[in-house]
Amino acid sequence: MAELAESKPDRAAYVLSAVYRAISWQASRHPSKRRTRAREYLQGYTAGKMADLLKDPSKSAVVNIFMPCEIFHALGITPTVPEGLSAYLVCTACEQNFLRRAEENGAADTFCSYHRTLLGAAETGVLKKPMIVANTTLACDANQLTFARLAQIWKVPHVVIDVPYEANEDAVLYVHDQLRQMAMTLQEVSGKTLDGRKLQAAVKRSMQAQDNFREYLKRRPAVHFPESFTPELLSDISQHVYLGTQENVEYTKLLLEDVKKAPKLTTQKKIVWMHTLPNWQDSLMQIFQGEANTRAEIIASDLSYSSFTQMDPEKPFESMARRLVSDSFNGPGSRRIEATLKKAQEMHADGIVIFAQWGCKQTQGISLQAKRVFEENGFPTLILDGDGSDRMNGGAQQIVTRAGAFLEQLEGADA
Amino acid sequence: MTTYFCKYTPVEILKGFGETLRMPNSETADFSETDSVIHSSVCTHAKLLVLDVLSQNRENPKDPPSAIFTNCCDSVRRVNDSLPDSAFSFRRMLDLPHSETEAAVKLYAAQLQKLIQEYQEFSGRTFDTEKFLAAWENAAAQWQNLLHDTNKKIAVLGARVSDELFARIQDQLPLPALDLTCGGIRALPAPPEGIRGESRNEIITAYAKALLTQIPCSRMENVSRREELLHIPGLAGVVYHTVKFCDYYSFEYAWLLKNGGLPMVKIESDYTSQSLGQLSTRIAAFAENLGVSRQADGKTGDEERTAETEKSAVTDAAIRGSGVYVGIDSGSTSTNAAAIDSDGILLASVIIRTGAKAGAAADKALQQLKDKLGPAAQGIRKIVATGYGREFITAADETVTEISCHAKGAHHANPDVRTIIDIGGQDSKVICLDEKGNVSAFVMNDKCAAGTGRFLEMMAHTLELSMDEMSSLGLKWKKDLTITSTCTVFAESEVVSLIAENAETGDIIHALNKSVASRTASMVRRVKGRAPFMMTGGVARNEGVVKELEKTLGARVFVGAYPDLAGAFGAALFAKEKA
Numbered sequence: 001m002a003e004l005a006e007s008k009p010d011r012a013a014y015v016l017s018a019v020y021r022a023i024s025w026q027a028s029r030h031p032s033k034r035r036t037r038a039r040e041y042l043q044g045y046t047a048g049k050m051a052d053l054l055k056d057p058s059k060s061a062v063v064n065i066f067m068p069c070e071i072f073h074a075l076g077i078t079p080t081v082p083e084g085l086s087a088y089l090v091c092t093a094c095e096q097n098f099l100r101r102a103e104e105n106g107a108a109d110t111f112c113s114y115h116r117t118l119l120g121a122a123e124t125g126v127l128k129k130p131m132i133v134a135n136t137t138l139a140c141d142a143n144q145l146t147f148a149r150l151a152q153i154w155k156v157p158h159v160v161i162d163v164p165y166e167a168n169e170d171a172v173l174y175v176h177d178q179l180r181q182m183a184m185t186l187q188e189v190s191g192k193t194l195d196g197r198k199l200q201a202a203v204k205r206s207m208q209a210q211d212n213f214r215e216y217l218k219r220r221p222a223v224h225f226p227e228s229f230t231p232e233l234l235s236d237i238s239q240h241v242y243l244g245t246q247e248n249v250e251y252t253k254l255l256l257e258d259v260k261k262a263p264k265l266t267t268q269k270k271i272v273w274m275h276t277l278p279n280w281q282d283s284l285m286q287i288f289q290g291e292a293n294t295r296a297e298i299i300a301s302d303l304s305y306s307s308f309t310q311m312d313p314e315k316p317f318e319s320m321a322r323r324l325v326s327d328s329f330n331g332p333g334s335r336r337i338e339a340t341l342k343k344a345q346e347m348h349a350d351g352i353v354i355f356a357q358w359g360c361k362q363t364q365g366i367s368l369q370a371k372r373v374f375e376e377n378g379f380p381t382l383i384l385d386g387d388g389s390d391r392m393n394g395g396a397q398q399i400v401t402r403a404g405a406f407l408e409q410l411e412g413a414d415a
Numbered sequence: 416m417t418t419y420f421c422k423y424t425p426v427e428i429l430k431g432f433g434e435t436l437r438m439p440n441s442e443t444a445d446f447s448e449t450d451s452v453i454h455s456s457v458c459t460h461a462k463l464l465v466l467d468v469l470s471q472n473r474e475n476p477k478d479p480p481s482a483i484f485t486n487c488c489d490s491v492r493r494v495n496d497s498l499p500d501s502a503f504s505f506r507r508m509l510d511l512p513h514s515e516t517e518a519a520v521k522l523y524a525a526q527l528q529k530l531i532q533e534y535q536e537f538s539g540r541t542f543d544t545e546k547f548l549a550a551w552e553n554a555a556a557q558w559q560n561l562l563h564d565t566n567k568k569i570a571v572l573g574a575r576v577s578d579e580l581f582a583r584i585q586d587q588l589p590l591p592a593l594d595l596t597c598g599g600i601r602a603l604p605a606p607p608e609g610i611r612g613e614s615r616n617e618i619i620t621a622y623a624k625a626l627l628t629q630i631p632c633s634r635m636e637n638v639s640r641r642e643e644l645l646h647i648p649g650l651a652g653v654v655y656h657t658v659k660f661c662d663y664y665s666f667e668y669a670w671l672l673k674n675g676g677l678p679m680v681k682i683e684s685d686y687t688s689q690s691l692g693q694l695s696t697r698i699a700a701f702a703e704n705l706g707v708s709r710q711a712d713g714k715t716g717d718e719e720r721t722a723e724t725e726k727s728a729v730t731d732a733a734i735r736g737s738g739v740y741v742g743i744d745s746g747s748t749s750t751n752a753a754a755i756d757s758d759g760i761l762l763a764s765v766i767i768r769t770g771a772k773a774g775a776a777a778d779k780a781l782q783q784l785k786d787k788l789g790p791a792a793q794g795i796r797k798i799v800a801t802g803y804g805r806e807f808i809t810a811a812d813e814t815v816t817e818i819s820c821h822a823k824g825a826h827h828a829n830p831d832v833r834t835i836i837d838i839g840g841q842d843s844k845v846i847c848l849d850e851k852g853n854v855s856a857f858v859m860n861d862k863c864a865a866g867t868g869r870f871l872e873m874m875a876h877t878l879e880l881s882m883d884e885m886s887s888l889g890l891k892w893k894k895d896l897t898i899t900s901t902c903t904v905f906a907e908s909e910v911v912s913l914i915a916e917n918a919e920t921g922d923i924i925h926a927l928n929k930s931v932a933s934r935t936a937s938m939v940r941r942v943k944g945r946a947p948f949m950m951t952g953g954v955a956r957n958e959g960v961v962k963e964l965e966k967t968l969g970a971r972v973f974v975g976a977y978p979d980l981a982g983a984f985g986a987a988l989f990a991k992e993k994a
Contacts, residue, residue: 104941106669110456111662137513137636141489144513144634145666160636164522165486165510174518332508333496356454361660364454365493383454398908 001094006101009125012094016126017054019092024048034226036262038254042234045247050088053080057130061186062118062150063241064135064143065303066327067161068320070202070244071183075192077131079241082146083276085127086117086389087233090280098124099390106149112359113389114276115146122153129154132189134182138163139329140362157189165332167325175321183317196316202244203320204313209243212252214308216259220299221270221347223262228298229285233277236303243307268294269350269410272343272379273301274336274370275363276355278388283400287407288353295407299347302328302340333366337373344379351380351410353403358387380413382406418471418482420464420491422601423511423626425527427554429483431547432540438598439467442577442688453497458661459685460575461490468502481505481537483530488634488663505537514636515627524623528616544618548606551622555605561593565648569705570595572644573668574658580684583691584654587698589705595644596656597663602630602643633663641667645675652678652705654698659685678705681858696803697859700818704854738796739788740994742986743777744817745769745804748840748868749953750776752784753983754795755991759827763787764980773804781810797990801982803841815989817982818846818857824985825949826852828975834944836935836964836972837981838954840868845938847945858942860934868954870906874927877910878920882957885924889959892925894918906930924959932963939968946970951981 005012028044031037053060061072063079072079089095095113098120103109105123107116121127133156135147144160151158159182164171183194213235225231234251242248271288277298278284288296306328311319324330328339344352352374356364367383374381384402387393417429417436426436440463446455448469449462471480481504484495495508509526512519531542568591571584575598585592594600604625610618630640645653653675655668668681680701682694739762744751750769754762765783769776777800785792800811801820808814817837825835826848835846847856860867875885896918898909906927913923931954939948948970954960955978965972975981 100937104937106666108657108662108665110660111665141634141662144636145662148638149666160513162513162519162636164512165492165508170522170525174522177518333493356456358456359662361457361489361493365457365490366496367454368452369497385456 001092002097005094005097005124005126012124013054013126013128016089016092016094017051020047020051020054020088024051036225036227036231036255036258038251038258039227039231039234041254042238042247042251043230045251046084046234046237047088049078049080050085052078053085053130054127057128060130062130062133062147064147065237065240066136066138066163066307066324066329067134067241068179068243068324069241070199070206070316070320071179071186071194073244074198074202075186075190075194077186077190080130081237081241082114082118083233083388084237084241085121086114087276087279089117089121090389090391093280093391095120095389096392098126099392107145110359111145112140112142112357113387113393114357115142115359117389119146119149119153122150129156132157132159132186134159134161136161136163136324138324138327140360142359157185159185161324163324163330165330167331171325172318172321175324176317179317179320199316200313203311203316205246205249206243206319206323207311207313209238209248209252210308210311212249212256213239213304216252216255217300217305217343217347219256219259221349222265223259224265224268225258225262225297227289229277229289230279232273232298232301232304233279236276236301239304239307265297269296269407270299270347271296272340272347272349272352273298274340274352274354275301275357275360276303276388277301278355278386280388280391281386281399284386284403287400287403295411296350298353299349300343302336302343305343306336306339329362333362333369336366337370340370341374341377341379344374345377349379350413351382351406353406354381354383355388356383356385358385358390358393380406380409416480417505418464418467418480419484420482421485421487421511422597422599422629422632423485423487424483424509425530425622425626427547427550427622428527428531428542429534430550431542431544432534432538433543433546434534434538439463440575440578440598442579442686445687453493456660457493458488458490459659459687460661461488461494463686464491464494465498468498472502479504483507483509485509485511487511487632488661490661505534507533512627513634515624515631520620520624520627523627524616524620527619527623531619544615547622548611548618551603551606551625554601554603555625557600558602559605561600561647563648566591567649567651568593568647569652569654570644570647570650571599571654571656572596572671573656573664574661575599576656577684577686579688580656580682580691580694583695584698587695588654588702590651592654593647595647597632604628633667638667645671645677650677652701653680654701655679655681657681657683659683696816696818697857700816700854700857703816703819738991738994739791739794740987740990741781741784741795741798742820742983742988742990743780743798743800743802743805743808743811744820744980744982744986745773745777745800745802745808746817746839746841746982747803748872749979750780750802750804751980751983752777752780753980753987754784754788754791755984755987757991759988759991761980761984762791764977764983766979769804774807774809777804777808778810797994799986799990799993801986812990813993815986817985818844818854820982820985820989821951822846822848822852822854822985823988824981824983825951827984827988828981829947829949829973831947832949832973833946834939834948835981836939836944836948836950837952838868838931838935838950838960839952840872843867843935843938843952843954845935845942845944847942856942858938860938868952870931871927871954871957871960873907874910874924877907878914878923880920880924886957886959888921889924889928889957890962891921892919894922896922896926898923898926898930925963928957928959928963929967931960932967935964936967947973949973949975951975951978953979955979 024047031040060078065081101123102116102119135143309323371381575596800808801817805814
């Protein structure tokens with residue numbers, strides 16, 4: 001696939017699209033009984049969107065994960081995020097070529113590998129130009145660089161939503177005005193008119209999805225799920241760019257049904273996870289996957305609960321702006337630490353893993369402080385340096401050893 | 416004294432309080448002290464700020480520093496998070512917008528007003544508007560003066576550069592250097608006409624606008640105005656600087672490579688002094704290319720001489736009494752010396768291990784060379800030193816960087832060569848030549864040993880093989896294994912795992928060779944190197960690496976009989992030219 005991406009990018013895009021279409025088909029039509037219905041449902045939906053994007057991106061937008069997407073959904077524009085696409089590409093083991101091409105065209109090797117993978121997909125021509133690219137300045141510097149470069153490669157309009165660091169009403173108004181401006185730009189580039197009622201309905205669906213997800217999280221610690229790694233990644237996307245879609249409401253409803261029917265948790269340690277999950281790393285997944293014979297289960301990841309906000313469908317732009325400004329990933333690191341501490345306390349977690357993703361200065365930078373705070377509050381914490389999108393970066397064995405030792409530490413606490 | 420960090424900091428407001436300011440910018444020996452405060456993989460300059468605050472607290476525990484931060488990048492945000500309030504007498508994090516719209520100006524002006532109020536309360540001093548305006552006018556005048564100075568100069572662009580490195584850059588360059596990095600000269604617009612009659616609110620709003628509309632750093636939303644930096648009068652070239660773990664500037668460098676139109680060299684530093692040697696080599700090579708217009712010497716001779724040929728040439732030289740010119744290449748692993756006659760014919764050569772002292776090894780190599788030359792040694796007219804240790808070779812008359820020397824040596828050996836791939840013990844380089852043998856572009860690896868001779872040496876050690884055995888066994892592979900890690904440390908553990916899995920040694924070496932070839936080919940592509948290729952440096956003796964490189968590049972890679980001597984031979988050619 002790496003050679004194909006280099007020599008025949010159209011063919012590579014076709015093959016990848018077919019592979020993702022097959023994954024979508026299998027998850028939707030023949031869901032595995034070993035997995036939850038919700039997981040298979042959202043996997044089917046997401047893989048289908050990835051297949052669409054690779055086949056014909058002209059009706060899509062490439063956005064960062066924090067972009068409030070109700071406007072896109074109301075206009076029928078499909079948003080795709082680097083973390084989502086990169087997670088798929090790394091599972092198809094074709095990310096190396098993309099990473100290399102991104103570096104050859106300017107990306108530093110210390111730059112976030114999710115973003116480098118996406119950039120490489122664009123640089124090689126495997127990912128063709130979408131309708132527009134749009135990013136928020138939340139939560140990391142990489143957005144500012146990646147999306148500007150993507151707009152340069154594809155020569156498409158580029159919208160930036162500047163999110164102030166301090167969460168106050170001035171900041172909400174500042175973001176609100178930019179979102180309105182973005183809505184105008186999206187109407188121009190799509191040639192469609194934004195229907196206010198559709199936008200309000202989208203915000204209402206966001207509220208439903210968040211309410212369902214909150215309820216799911218309350219019940220989650222008591223039960224055993226057959227798998228926890230990929231579902232957490234899907235939930236991270238669900239609680240951001242999928243907010244506003246009917247499919248996301250369905251997903252969260254299914255999650256609630258699944259959690260109500262799930263067997264009780266037995267001996268597995270309950271882990272709250274910070275940042276994304278390296279879903280390519282089978283050896284690590286086997287530790288935290290949550291299968292019956294494994295020792296631990298991830299019960300929540302902080303990207304999935306960072307955006308919980310009170311919204312008002314009558315004020316869709318203000319609601320989206322408020323959600324963005326009050327996201328726990330915005331502002332000082334203490335907000336993100338407090339959000340996870342609160343979640344770990346509510347969910348009676350046994351431990352916390354901070355996945356210090358290579359290139360993510362936000363998460364790496366906060367990791368020591370977060371570990372200190374969590375441990376002061378009684379939560380054993382592991383900082384796991386790794387890479388969610390570059391299998392050549394870092395020793396898998398070392399990561400597994402660290403994760404294993406951490407579990408031994410948690411299990412030792414019971415002895 | 417208030418510490419600040421970013422060019423969007425309202426330093427003139429602090430001056431309005433009569434405050435003095437400082438930006439920590441000196442290199443450190445290492446960052447071990449920061450490891451307990453913040454993760455090691457954040458921007459090294461941001462870590463320097465941590466070190467600075469810790470040091471100020473240690474020196475004056477009862478008088479911690481005051482500091483103004485801006486929310487300028489992820490690393491600084493996290494530095495601010497990681498340092499406790501108790502480390503400061505006063506600290507304010509300004510919320511710096513990414514745009515320069517009217518709404519953004521309004522937000523930033525509100526931040527500045529709040530700062531004035533808080534600083535007034537903290538210091539007990541009154542804000543003096545006149546002092547503030549005078550400071551603003553001074554800052555703006557500095558930029559205006561620069562725009563009217565037509566003298567030739569070199570810009571240092573990109574991420575901020577340490578005081579020590581900037582001084583080193585200035586030393587190496589033939590023209591004055593201008594610090595236009597994000598920590599350097601600010602392009603601050605002047606106060607609007609009649610500002611003195613306006614209200615405080617309007618003055619601060621105008622100042623917020625001036626700060627946000629200066630030529631932006633790469634963190635801002637609209638960076639198109641950064642091109643203005645290339646149009647500063649008299650600009651003759653660019654030293655482009657990036658800082659380890661600051662990702663903001665590498666994209667701009669890639670853009671400038673295609674669109675900049677000025678001679679440029681890229682360097683990366685990490686705010687430690689450890690990389691100064693390698694950086695000096697790059698800057699000096701750049702300076703050589705700026706100032707020297709090289710001519711092709713028209714020689715078609717070949718440095719590939721056997722020992723017997725050398726011996727007879729030495730005898731001839733002694734008989735003829737022609738001049739002898741010596742080049743010494745002081746590398747991290749080996750020190751190589753070559754002597755040529757006035758026709759560019761190799762008379763004698765020596766290769767010894769460098770060991771712990773570069774100067775002592777060079778003296779030893781020179782003595783052995785003289786021994787080989789015999790009576791002809793009397794005819795040594797000039798000695799040119801190159802390589803990392805070139806500055807420590809007291810016997811040398813002049814020094815030239817190894818980049819220029821490899822170019823000179825390779826072009827002399829084969830004038831068709833357009834790209835030289837030099838993999839030495841500690842670093843690897845790709846050097847592009849034009850048809851006259853001038854260096855048109857070059858790139859070097861970073862400080863990491865991946866893809867270098869040291870990498871292969873370490874792996875040979877793990878496999879308990881000599882380098883010669885590595886070379887021959889690497890050709891006898893059956894199974895196409897892959898070493899996934901490019902990091903030397905991780906690759907070593909992969910090799911250990913493969914050994915444990917009973918993988919064939921030849922297959923493991925082949926995987927390592929592929930890894931080196933892949934990394935090197937990536938450098939070739941980065942600098943847009945084209946065939947014909949020549950490989951120099953000790954690793955060129957490893958046939959397995961050469962074969963993999965040929966496969967990856969899709970072209971033949973020419974290797975001379977004495978690839979490790981290319982630098983020394985080039986230095987000798989320079990000695991002949993300069994005599």
